[in-house]
Structures are given as structure tokens and as C-alpha cells.
Amino acid sequence: MRLWIFILSAVLLTGFPASCSAASVGVSGNLEVGPTYNSGSQDTIVESHLGIKLELNQDEKQSGVVLLQYKAKTPESLGDWEDGYNTLTVNQAYLDITLSPESILRAGRQKIAWGSGLAWNPTNYFGADKNRADMTNEFPGVDAVDFETVFGQSSLTVVVKQDGSLTDWGEGVKYVTRLGRGDLAFSAFRQGSANGFGFDWATSLGDYTIYTELASKAGTGRFYVTDSGGELLWVARPAGKRFINGVIGINRTFPDNVMVQLEYYFNEAGWDAGEADHYARYLDDPAHHAEVGDLMKEKGDLFGDLRKKYLYFLIRKAEIADDWTMACRVMWNIDDGGLMITPMAEYRLGQSSQATFMINLFTGGKTTEFGGVLTGTQYTAKVSLSF
Amino acid sequence: MFNKRMAWGLILLLGLSMIPLVHADMSGEEIMDKTEAIMRVNDGRYLIDMTTSRPGKEDRTSRMQVYVKDADKVLARMLAPVQEKGQGYLKLGDDEWLYLPNANKSIRISGSQSMQGSDIQADDVLKVKLTDDYAVTLTGMENISGQNYYVLELNAKKNSVIYSKLRYWIKQADFLPAKTEYYALSGKLLKTAVYSQIKSLGGRTRPTVMEVSSELRKGNKTTVVFLEAEYNVVYPDSMFTRMALEKGK
Numbered sequence: 001m002r003l004w005i006f007i008l009s010a011v012l013l014t015g016f017p018a019s020c021s022a023a024s025v026g027v028s029g030n031l032e033v034g035p036t037y038n039s040g041s042q043d044t045i046v047e048s049h050l051g052i053k054l055e056l057n058q059d060e061k062q063s064g065v066v067l068l069q070y071k072a073k074t075p076e077s078l079g080d081w082e083d084g085y086n087t088l089t090v091n092q093a094y095l096d097i098t099l100s101p102e103s104i105l106r107a108g109r110q111k112i113a114w115g116s117g118l119a120w121n122p123t124n125y126f127g128a129d130k131n132r133a134d135m136t137n138e139f140p141g142v143d144a145v146d147f148e149t150v151f152g153q154s155s156l157t158v159v160v161k162q163d164g165s166l167t168d169w170g171e172g173v174k175y176v177t178r179l180g181r182g183d184l185a186f187s188a189f190r191q192g193s194a195n196g197f198g199f200d201w202a203t204s205l206g207d208y209t210i211y212t213e214l215a216s217k218a219g220t221g222r223f224y225v226t227d228s229g230g231e232l233l234w235v236a237r238p239a240g241k242r243f244i245n246g247v248i249g250i251n252r253t254f255p256d257n258v259m260v261q262l263e264y265y266f267n268e269a270g271w272d273a274g275e276a277d278h279y280a281r282y283l284d285d286p287a288h289h290a291e292v293g294d295l296m297k298e299k300g301d302l303f304g305d306l307r308k309k310y311l312y313f314l315i316r317k318a319e320i321a322d323d324w325t326m327a328c329r330v331m332w333n334i335d336d337g338g339l340m341i342t343p344m345a346e347y348r349l350g351q352s353s354q355a356t357f358m359i360n361l362f363t364g365g366k367t368t369e370f371g372g373v374l375t376g377t378q379y380t381a382k383v384s385l386s387f
Numbered sequence: 388m389f390n391k392r393m394a395w396g397l398i399l400l401l402g403l404s405m406i407p408l409v410h411a412d413m414s415g416e417e418i419m420d421k422t423e424a425i426m427r428v429n430d431g432r433y434l435i436d437m438t439t440s441r442p443g444k445e446d447r448t449s450r451m452q453v454y455v456k457d458a459d460k461v462l463a464r465m466l467a468p469v470q471e472k473g474q475g476y477l478k479l480g481d482d483e484w485l486y487l488p489n490a491n492k493s494i495r496i497s498g499s500q501s502m503q504g505s506d507i508q509a510d511d512v513l514k515v516k517l518t519d520d521y522a523v524t525l526t527g528m529e530n531i532s533g534q535n536y537y538v539l540e541l542n543a544k545k546n547s548v549i550y551s552k553l554r555y556w557i558k559q560a561d562f563l564p565a566k567t568e569y570y571a572l573s574g575k576l577l578k579t580a581v582y583s584q585i586k587s588l589g590g591r592t593r594p595t596v597m598e599v600s601s602e603l604r605k606g607n608k609t610t611v612v613f614l615e616a617e618y619n620v621v622y623p624d625s626m627f628t629r630m631a632l633e634k635g636k
Contacts, residue, residue: 028469062635096634101625104634113492150628181482183495204495206546253497256603322444351447351468386470
């Protein structure tokens with residue numbers, strides 16, 4: 001799959017298809033730079049993100065994309081957690097092949113985003129997990145072949161995803177139809193010993209949009225820390241044990257550019273209080289940090305929905321004063337009572353640039369998910385430019 | 388002496404004097420239909436620039452390509468500026484979706500959602516046929532600067548529309564719109580649109596500029612300029628699907 005990405009990237013970079021009739025390569029990107037001060041560790045890191053997007057357009061329609069992302073963080077802070085300080089990743093590299101007016105095949109590294117939820121997507125079996133502290137943070141896509149066909153009011157999507165080795169494949173299928181004033185989707189997946197199925201429904205009524213997702217999964221390898229006679233160990237949940245997770249949400253738009261969103265998430269496989277306590281004790285030993293960091297990178301779904309029940313709230317108002325947009329996001333872990341509160345302000349600097357100021361406030365005891373965050377309150381200021 | 392010339396003149400005079408009477412018999416819906424026949428793209432496309440102006444601030448302009456089929460299916464694609472390029476809107480009947488390229492997903496939205504932070508709501512661009520959603524009544528005539536205008540009142544027939552009432556001023560001579568007032572359920576005036584720059588666009592003579600001023604925030608306005616239009620072009624149904632919206636087709 002990596003060879004495929006290289007070939008596709010080379011093709012787009014050299015503009016080879018431009019020699020074909022009505023084909024062109026478009027280039028765009030975004031640059032984001034800014035410091036974050038962590039009050040807990042009393043240090044400042046500066047993060048830079050540079051994204052370059054190459055679009056292959058054929059007959060004025062997009063038929064391929066390569067998205068390169070360069071990330072850098074400096075100076076080193078909590079180094080054993082972090083994803084690396086200078087990384088260049090190919091976030092996306094795919095080609096679209098129009099098989100017919102009703103059918104498209106997309107092959108390559110791509111972002112798969114099933115589900116209507118904003119903060120959580122239980123039915124997004126293959127998609128990269130979100131960074132819930134900063135939902136604008138891009139994660140790499142997945143290597144897959146995605147076939148979609150539409151018929152009447154419905155569509156069928158089949159995904160075949162590769163995961164590392166040539167022998168490790170996963171398959172997923174999703175059927176979507178319009179039902180009354182709503183969109184109803186049924187989906188299922190299988191990958192190795194993991195499997196699951198679910199549904200997703202969304203509708204808009206007046207100024208309200210309402211959605212829900214529910215998935216039943218097994219064998220997805222969720223980890224937790226257990227106390228085995230005084231020794232703390234990471235263990236995986238039984239492969240055959242099925243669990244349910246789901247989300248229900250509502251958002252409403254108000255006059256004068258105000259939007260409010262509320263989302264409730266539950267996860268049967270989340271950690272209970274005992275497991276959370278074991279995890280907190282596990283982290284007390286810095287020698288375990290590297291191991292947990294590696295698990296985060298490998299397993300992806302380790303954080304962000306550690307516990308069983310969450311409530312997410314967002315209020316946003318654009319043009320609160322001229323070029324200012326204000327928002328506040330609250331993530332409440334209902335089980336342990338901890339909160340992550342993120343007030344944000346965006347200021348439009350120009351047609352293609354803006355400044356963002358954000359604070360991540362964490363409340364709760366040491367053994368709570370948010371109260372136990374080692375960075376403490378984070379203060380971030382960043383400038384972003386699109387080109 | 389009464390001659391042929393005098394006779395023709397008399398006939399012409401009688402004919403001209405009948406015109407206001409003939410139009411006075413027209414219902415509000417008939418007048419609205421004539422206006423929409425000029426303004427509406429039932430099957431075709433148009434290209435617009437949307438410039439949002441705020442007092443003392445630099446204007447910002449978005450460019451959008453809009454495709455319409457059967458006056459009921461609408462696909463709008465943002466072409467500029469660069470951070471909005473690729474975003475799209477899809478309307479099928481009363482249902483609307485917004486596509487966010489960064490998330491690679493389309494989400495359901497309500498028609499009251501602001502478009503690109505402007506004074507224009509999604510329904511203002513995506514709703515093509517007002518008479519489907521509003522009951523139209525001719526409330527009277529006004530003479531403004533020597534021109535006669537029909538004054539129409541449009542009252543919502545459905546809960547799904549974002550304005551409970553609209554008032555339309557339509558020029559009697561050519562059925563071109565001159566002004567629209569948009570009202571909330573409370574009766575509060577939300578915004579006013581004024582039409583100007585009458586030109587030939589795609590073979591039809593019509594206003595090519597619509598200036599929408601916020602009544603909630605004086606000084607805020609959004610100007611929509613129609614750059615191109617093509618009428619009677621039938622696009623395939625497959626173009627008005629979420630797949631097409633999400634995969635840029």
C-alpha cells in the first residue's frame with residue numbers, strides 16, 4: 001500500500017495526468033503555528049502543522065487527492081506520550097474512479113467518516129479516532145478501497161481496508177436510505193477477530209437537527225489495567241464479549257449566527273471506577289509512560305472515551321463583535337464527574353487567515369479522566385493561514 | 388372627421404387603458420409565478436459571488452456554483468476562497484445537507500443555518516420555488532418614483548421554512564422583483580433584500596445583484612452578484628446525491 005501511495009504522489013507531483021486531456025493538478029494548503037503553555041508541567045511547546053493538498057481534477061471534477069501533513073513540536077515535553085516532534089505523514093492519497101454516473105470507486109489512503117455524531121461516531125468502525133481535545137487535529141486516513149453506489153433514495157457502500165500486512169484485511173458495508181424526513185443507515189464490519197453492526201439516524205426539523213448512532217461490537221481489543229495481586233497489568237477484554245456504544249445528539253441554530261449542540265455518549269466497554277483507579281496508579285510510575293504512549297499510538301482508541309458515559313456541549317456564536325467568533329465546549333465524564341472545559345475565540349485576520357485562542361481547563365480528582373491530565377490547564381494561541 | 392388613423396389610435400388607447408385592469412385581476416400566486424419564471428432556474432446552473440460587508444472591515448467574498456434540477460434538487464459547491472473551497476450544500480425537497488471537506492462527511496442542517504457566516508441563510512440560496520412553501524396574497528399596489536409595484540405577502544404554509552412571512556415588491560411593468568422583506572415568527576423584520584443591475588443573463592433580462600441588509604445589525608450586509616446563468620440544462624439525478632456531494636462529482 002505504501003508503494004501505491006508513493007506512485008500516486010509521484011504522479012500528482014509531476015503533473016503527469018495534466019498531459020492528458022482536461023486534467024489538471026490543483027495545489028492548496030494550510031499552515032498553523034502557535035504555542036501552548038501547560039500550567040501543570042510549566043512548559044511551553046510550539047506546534048506547527050503544514051498541510052499540502054494536491055488535487056487531481058479531470059473535466060473540472062476532483063478525481064484524486066494527496067494530502068501531506070508535516071507536524072512539529074518543540075521543545076520536548078512529556079516526550080514519551082507524544083506522537084513525535086517532526087513527522088511527515090501522507091494523510092491521504094487516493095484516486096476516484098467513476099465506474100458509472102451512480103457508482104464511484106475510491107482507492108488509496110482516505111478518510112472514512114461514517115456516522116452523524118460530532119464528538120463520537122460509534123458506527124465509524126474504520127475511521128481514525130478523533131482528538132477530542134482539538135477536533136480540528138487531522139489524523140491519517142486508512143488504506144482502503146471504498147465502493148459506493150446510489151440507487152433512488154438509497155446508497156450502498158462497501159469498504160475493504162488493509163491494516164498493516166497484506167493478510168490483515170477488514171470489510172465493512174453500509175446501507176443508507178432516506179426515510180421520511182430522516183436519513184437511516186445500517187452498517188456492519190469485520191476485521192480479524194473484531195466485528196460489529198449498528199445503525200445511524202439523523203433528521204432536521206425546523207431549526208433543530210437530531211441524530212443517534214448505536215453499535216454493537218465484539219473483539220475490538222479494548223484494554224484496561226487490572227490489579228493482579230499487587231501487580232498492575234494491561235489486559236484486553238475477552239474477544240467474544242459483545243458491548244454496545246451509542247450516541248444521541250441535538251443541535252439548534254438561532255438567529256444571529258448562534259449554534260448550540262448537546263451530545264450524550266455511552267460505552268459499555270468503558271472503564272469502571274476500579275479500572276480507572278488502577279490506571280491512575282499505573283501512571284504514577286513514570287517508567288510506565290513510554291509503554292502507555294506506545295499503546296496509544298498502536299491502539300488509537302485508548303483515550304477520549306475511557307469511561308462509560310459522557311455529555312458534550314458546545315455553544316458557538318459567529319461575529320459576536322465584528323471579526324470575533326466565540327465558542328465554549330464542555331466534555332463531562334458523567335461517571336467520575338471530571339470536566340474538560342474549552343473556551344475558544346477566533347479572530348479573522350484576513351480573507352484566508354485567522355487567529356485562535358483556546359484554553360483547556362481540566363477539573364476533577366487525580367483519579368478522574370480529566371483531573372488526572374498531567375499537563376494541567378493548557379493555554380493555546382495559534383495563527384492559521386490557508387493558501 | 389373620423390379616419391383610419393384615429394380609429395387605430397383609439398383602439399390602441401383603449402388597449403393600453405385595459406392593461407392595469409387585466410393585471411389587477413391577477414392573483415398574488417399568478418404574479419409570483421411570473422416573477423419566478425424570470426428569476427428561477429428550474430433546470431440549469433448559476434454562478435454567484437457572495438460578498439459579506441461589515442462596517443469598518445474588509446469585505447470577504449465567496450464564490451459558489453449552483454446546479455438545479457426540477458426546481459427541487461439543488462447542489463451548491465464553494466469555489467473560493469481557498470479555505471471554503473470544496474464545501475458543498477445539497478437540497479432535496481425539504482432536506483438539506485452541508486459537506487465539510489476536512490471531516491469528509493455531509494451532515495444534516497436546517498435551512499436557517501447561515502451560509503459562510505453571511506447574512507444569507509442556506510434556504511435563501513437553496514430554496515428555488517417559494518410558492519411551494521408560501522401562500523401568496525396580493526395586498527396592494529405602491530407607486531415609487533413613478534413606477535407601479537405589486538406588493539405581495541407570502542405566509543408560510545409549512546413549519547419547515549425559516550421565515551414566517553415575506554413581503555415582495557414586484558414591478559408591474561416587467562414582473563421583476565425590486566425588494567423583499569423577511570420576517571420571523573415574532574413579526575420582527577430580520578432582513579431586507581434589494582434587487583438591481585438589470586441585465587441579460589443567460590438570455591433572460593433580470594436583476595443580477597441582490598443586496599441583503601440585516602435589520603438586526605445595522606450596517607451589516609451581503610451582496611449576491613449573479614455572474615453566469617444557464618437555463619434549461621438538465622443534469623442527471625446522480626449529481627444530486629450525497630455521494631456526489633461528498634466525492635466532488
